[in-house]
Amino acid sequence: MTIQHPRLLLIDSYDSFTFNLAALCHTAIPDCSIHIIKNDQLTIAELLPLLKSFSAIIIGPGPGSPDIPDDVGVVKDIWRLSDCDLIPIFGVCLGFQSLVIEHGGQLRRLRVVKHGQVSEIFHDGRDIFQNLDQITAVRYHSYHAEPYTQQIEPLAWTDDGVENGSVLMAGRHRTRPFWGVQYHPESVLTDDGGLHILRNFWASAVEWSQKRARSLSPLDSHSFNILGPSWPHLKPSLLSTSHCMNSVITSIVQLSGANVLDISEILNVNDHKSPFVLLDSAASPGRFSIIASLLPSSLQILYYIGDVSVTLKRGSSVCHESLAREDIWSWIARLMRSARAINGHPDVPFWGGLIGTLSYELGVHTLDVPLRNNRRDTNPHPDVNLVYVQRCLVLDTFTSKVYIQSLLPDDWAWIADTADQLRTHSFRSTEASLNSKTSVQVELPDRSCYISKIKRAQEYLQSGDSYELCLTANTHLSVRSSVPTWERYKLLRRSNPAPYSAYLRLHPTTFLSSSPERFVSYSRPPDSFCQLRPIKGTMRKAPGMTRASAEQALRGSQKEVAENLMIVDLIRHDLHGVLGLDVEVKQFCAIEEYETVWQMVSVIEGRLPAGHCHDKVGWEVLRQSLPPGSMTGAPKKRSVEILQSLEEEDRSLYSGVFGYWCVGGGGDWSVAIRSCFKHESDTQESGLENWVIGAGGAITALSDPQAEWDEMLLKLKGVLGAFGAVKPRCHDC
Numbered sequence: 001m002t003i004q005h006p007r008l009l010l011i012d013s014y015d016s017f018t019f020n021l022a023a024l025c026h027t028a029i030p031d032c033s034i035h036i037i038k039n040d041q042l043t044i045a046e047l048l049p050l051l052k053s054f055s056a057i058i059i060g061p062g063p064g065s066p067d068i069p070d071d072v073g074v075v076k077d078i079w080r081l082s083d084c085d086l087i088p089i090f091g092v093c094l095g096f097q098s099l100v101i102e103h104g105g106q107l108r109r110l111r112v113v114k115h116g117q118v119s120e121i122f123h124d125g126r127d128i129f130q131n132l133d134q135i136t137a138v139r140y141h142s143y144h145a146e147p148y149t150q151q152i153e154p155l156a157w158t159d160d161g162v163e164n165g166s167v168l169m170a171g172r173h174r175t176r177p178f179w180g181v182q183y184h185p186e187s188v189l190t191d192d193g194g195l196h197i198l199r200n201f202w203a204s205a206v207e208w209s210q211k212r213a214r215s216l217s218p219l220d221s222h223s224f225n226i227l228g229p230s231w232p233h234l235k236p237s238l239l240s241t242s243h244c245m246n247s248v249i250t251s252i253v254q255l256s257g258a259n260v261l262d263i264s265e266i267l268n269v270n271d272h273k274s275p276f277v278l279l280d281s282a283a284s285p286g287r288f289s290i291i292a293s294l295l296p297s298s299l300q301i302l303y304y305i306g307d308v309s310v311t312l313k314r315g316s317s318v319c320h321e322s323l324a325r326e327d328i329w330s331w332i333a334r335l336m337r338s339a340r341a342i343n344g345h346p347d348v349p350f351w352g353g354l355i356g357t358l359s360y361e362l363g364v365h366t367l368d369v370p371l372r373n374n375r376r377d378t379n380p381h382p383d384v385n386l387v388y389v390q391r392c393l394v395l396d397t398f399t400s401k402v403y404i405q406s407l408l409p410d411d412w413a414w415i416a417d418t419a420d421q422l423r424t425h426s427f428r429s430t431e432a433s434l435n436s437k438t439s440v441q442v443e444l445p446d447r448s449c450y451i452s453k454i455k456r457a458q459e460y461l462q463s464g465d466s467y468e469l470c471l472t473a474n475t476h477l478s479v480r481s482s483v484p485t486w487e488r489y490k491l492l493r494r495s496n497p498a499p500y501s502a503y504l505r506l507h508p509t510t511f512l513s514s515s516p517e518r519f520v521s522y523s524r525p526p527d528s529f530c531q532l533r534p535i536k537g538t539m540r541k542a543p544g545m546t547r548a549s550a551e552q553a554l555r556g557s558q559k560e561v562a563e564n565l566m567i568v569d570l571i572r573h574d575l576h577g578v579l580g581l582d583v584e585v586k587q588f589c590a591i592e593e594y595e596t597v598w599q600m601v602s603v604i605e606g607r608l609p610a611g612h613c614h615d616k617v618g619w620e621v622l623r624q625s626l627p628p629g630s631m632t633g634a635p636k637k638r639s640v641e642i643l644q645s646l647e648e649e650d651r652s653l654y655s656g657v658f659g660y661w662c663v664g665g666g667g668d669w670s671v672a673i674r675s676c677f678k679h680e681s682d683t684q685e686s687g688l689e690n691w692v693i694g695a696g697g698a699i700t701a702l703s704d705p706q707a708e709w710d711e712m713l714l715k716l717k718g719v720l721g722a723f724g725a726v727k728p729r730c731h732d733c
C-alpha cells in the first residue's frame with residue numbers, strides 16, 4: 001500500500017456535514033486525496049473494480065435509517081465485500097449504524113433523541129481509542145445500534161442516564177477491518193475524539209493493509225471520469241480573475257447629522273413610480289448604508305425559475321435574453337465579469353453593482369428539490385430581482401462621511417451637483433406617522449395547524465430524517481391605506497431598527513426589511529474571504545433583562561446551543577464544499593442585542609487557499625449555500641423536502657437573501673427575515689395592498705410547541721409594528 005499518497009473514498013448519504021468530515025480526514029491523513037460520491041451514484045458492481053485504487057473508505061452520516069435501502073444506498077452492500085476485495089472502512093453515525101446492523105446488531109430508536117448535543121464518551125483506551133483520555137463529542141442521532149452480535153466488538157459508550165441508559169458510541173468488526181463511531185468526529189465541538197480517532201483508524205488501516213500486503217493500484221482515467229476530481233476541488237472558473245476595465249469615481253462629503261432617510265429623499269425615493277434601492281445599516285453592528293441613484297436606463301434583471309430567458313428592463317423597455325446553455329447564476333456572473341471595476345475608495349464596501357433579492361425557492365431549486373407545481377399562480381414574485389447600480393451614495397454611519405460614487409465615465413457633474421445638494425440640505429430626523437385612515441386586516445397562521453405542524457416536524461426528528469427543522473408560516477395583511485411604501489419603511493425602521501434593514505422598490509415587488517441576520521459577506525480580491533453569521537437562539541427583550549440574564553438563558557440552554565451548533569456545522573460544510581480546507585469558526589454562540597430581541601450569533605469564515613483569489617468566489621459560495629442553513633435546518637436537502645411538505649405556500653422572498661454584489665468583487669447578502677413584501681398588481685387591481693410577512697423558528701426534538709408558536713409571533717410582531725396592526729396575542733409577548 002502506498003502510504004505516501006493515500007486515497008480515500010468518502011460515501012456521502014446526502015448529509016450536511018460531509019465536507020467537514022472530508023476536511024478532518026485531510027488533516028488526519030497527510031497528503032491523502034479524497035473522492036466523494038453519493039450513496040446512490042454507483043452500484044456495488046460499478047464500485048467494486050474501483051476499490052483497488054483506494055486505501056480506505058469513509059462512510060459518512062446522513063438522514064433516515066440504516067435499514068431503509070434508499071437512505072443508505074450502496075452502503076448496505078459494501079459490508080458484504082468478499083475477502084479478496086476487502087478494504088479498511090470507517091463509518092460515522094448512519095455509516096456506523098449500518099456497520100452494526102448489517103453484522104447482526106439491532107437498530108433501536110433512542111427514547112430521547114440527541115441532536116447537536118455534547119456527551120462524554122467512555123472507552124477503555126484500546127484500538128482506535130489508543131492514547132486517548134476521556135473525550136467529549138457531538139451527537140446527531142435518533143437511532144442507536146445494539147451490538148448483541150458475535151461479530152461486533154464494542155469500543156466506546158456514553159451514559160444517557162434515565163433517558164437512554166448506556167448507548168454504544170463506537171465499535172469494530174472482530175475479524176474484518178471495519179470500524180465506526182456513532183458520534184460526529186467532524187463537529188466543531190468534538191474534541192480529541194475527532195482528529196485523534198481518525199489518525200488511529202488510519203494507523204490501524206495501514207497496519208492491516210501491510211499485513212495483507214495490499215497494494216494500491218493507480219486510478220486510471222476511466223475511473224477518474226466516473227468518480228470526478230478529488231476534494232478539495234476548486235472549480236477552474238474560480239482560479240482566474242477577470243481583467244478590470246472600468247473605473248469608479250468618488251467624491252467624499254463630510255456631513256455631521258446626515259441621515260439615510262433624508263439622503264433617500266434627496267435622491268427621489270418619493271417618486272413611487274420609479275425603482276429605488278436602499279440597503280440600510282439602521283442599527284449596530286451595521287455601519288455603511290447604500291443608497292442608489294437609479295437612472296431611467298438602469299438595468300433591472302428579473303428571472304423566474306423555469307424560464308429559459310432572463311427578463312431585462314430599462315425603464316419601460318423590456319426584452320428577454322435567452323439563457324441558452326447557462327443557468328441564471330452563470331449569466332449573472334458573466335455580466336459582473338464585464339462590469340469589474342477598480343479604483344474605488346478602499347474603505348467603501350460598495351462602489352456600484354447589483355442590488356436586489358434572491359428567493360428562497362431559488363435555493364431550493366439549486367438543491368434539486370421539486371417546487372410546487374402551481375407556484376406561479378400563487379407566488380407572482382420574481383426569484384431573481386436585481387438592479388444594476390451605476391450611481392450611488394454610501395453613508396458611513398461611524399464617520400458621517402458620504403461617498404458619492406459613479407461608474408459612468410466622466411460623471412463629475414452629477415457628483416458635484418449631488419455633493420452640493422447634500423451640503424445645502426438641512427438634515428433633520430424624518431419622522432413617519434401612520435395615516436389614521438389605515439385599515440389593516442391580519443390573517444395569522446392558524447395556531448392549532450401550526451402547532452400540529454411542529455409536532456409533525458418533531459416526528460421527522462424522531463425518525464432520524466432531520467436533526468433540526470426551521471418551520472415557518474406566512475401571515476397575510478390586507479391594508480387599505482394611503483401610506484406610501486416609503487413611509488411604511490420608515491415606520492418599520494423606527495419600530496424595529498436592524499443592521500440589515502432595506503427598502504427595495506423593484507417593481508413588481510416592494511420589499512421592506514428589518515433583518516438582524518447577515519447570510520454571507522465576501523471581501524473584494526485579492527484578500528477575498530467569506531464570512532457567515534448564522535443566528536439561532538432568540539429571546540424576547542423583557543423589561544429588566546440584562547445581557548447576563550440573556551446569556552444565561554441562551555448560552556446556558558442546551559437546546560439553544562444545540563440549534564446554533566447544528567447550523568454552524570452545516571455552514572462549515574457549505575464553505576468547505578466551495579473553498580476547501582480553510583474554514584474556521586471565529587465566534588461561537590455570542591449574544592447580540594437588537595431592538596426587541598437578544599440573538600445568539602456565530603461567525604464562520606473561510607478563504608481560498610493561499611495564492612488563489614477570485615472575484616466570483618463569494619457568488620459561488622452563495623450559490624452553493626442557499627437557502628440559508630439557518631432557515632432550513634440540517635441535513636439541508638432532506639429538511640427542505642420535509643418543509644416543502646409541511647408548509648402550505650412558497651416562502652418566496654422570505655428566507656431568501658437580499659444584498660449586493662459590488663463591481664469591485666465584494667458582496668454582502670442578508671437573510672430575508674423580519675421583513676415584508678407586496679406585489680404591485682395587488683394594489684392596482686383592488687386598491688388593497690396585500691403584504692406577506694413570513695416568520696418561524698428552528699424546531700428541535702426539545703422544542704415546546706407552544707413556546708415555538710410564541711417565538712414565531714414574537715418575530716412577526718417586530719414587523720407588524722410598521723402596520724400599526726393589532727398585535728397578535730401570545731402568552732409571552
Ligand SMILES: C=C(O[C@@H]1C=C(C(=O)O)C=C[C@H]1O)C(=O)O
Pocket residue numbers: 470472517535536537538630631673674694695696697698715
Ligand atoms: C425563522 C426566523 O428566524 C430564524 C430563526 C431563528 C431562531 O430559530 O432562533 C433566528 C434567526 C433566523 O435564522 C424568522 O425570523 O422568521
Ligand SMILES: NC(=O)CC[C@H](N)C(=O)O
Pocket residue numbers: 060061062063064065092093094095140141142143144463464465
Ligand atoms: N447523523 C447521522 O448519521 C444520523 C443517522 C440517523 N439518521 C439517525 O438519526 O440516527
